[in-house]
Amino acid sequence: MHRPIYDVAGCDDGVPKDDNLYLQQAFESLFLKYKVDVVVAGHRHYYERQLPIANSSVVLDGVSDDYKVYDNPQAPVYILTGAAGNVENLRDAPDGTAPWNAAFDYSHFGFSTLEANRTMLSWKYFASSDLSVQDEFVMFKNDSSL
Template identity: 55%
Template sequence: AKRANVPWIIVGLHRPLYDIYGCPNGVPEGHNANIQAAFEDLLIKYKVDVVLTGHQHYYERQTPIRNSTAVLEGVSSDFKTYDNPQAPVYILSGAGGSVDVNNATWNAVSNYVDYGISALDSYKHPGTSARGSSAG
């Protein structure tokens, strides 16, 4: 695809590459490691902007990540704005569970308690926004 005509590339997967439960030390293990090995090079090669996943029953939004490392170029200090990120941004939207695990440096936002929904609004101008709504 000609990137000028396709300003956003969004990929959906059932299982995440990165999440706190599957990456207890910030590095994918088990299923996450298998998915990372199968897909991450392709996601980076084809300059995927956002990877939407589920499977886990909670919400997380990661910073852009490449090879288990946060890529913070273009990310605001409050982690709310991503301006031309240099790696895929990962959004896990399973909303509604409970988990007790360690955090990772690339985890920008998480909610392990509330049920909720996610919406992805795409506008031709000026860009795309993602939002979540908590039922709690």
């Protein structure tokens, strides 16, 4: 989707507001019903990765302590990857925080890669300037959860 449901700038203390709220009302129940694993959005010109979220609450079942391994997560992981660059440059870091924010990069242009098969998804976010990995995670789904 173009606009994110969950990003720090579009939420107050982790609860969507304004456009984010409208998107949450329209789509989140479908994402949960159909067991969507990852929702990728852009719109904002930086990078954020959220923990699995359902109805504005973190769902930590199957999430490792370092937030880098998701084993049969019970809600979607939301990723905002809008740092590839544009004429407006990068945006300033948003004010505030959110309890579901796992990783962010507000200072680099960057790009993301995704590798997947039926039971595994691997995500990496790279800084364009030196190709260093700024964030990464892996998700596993066993056949009974598919």
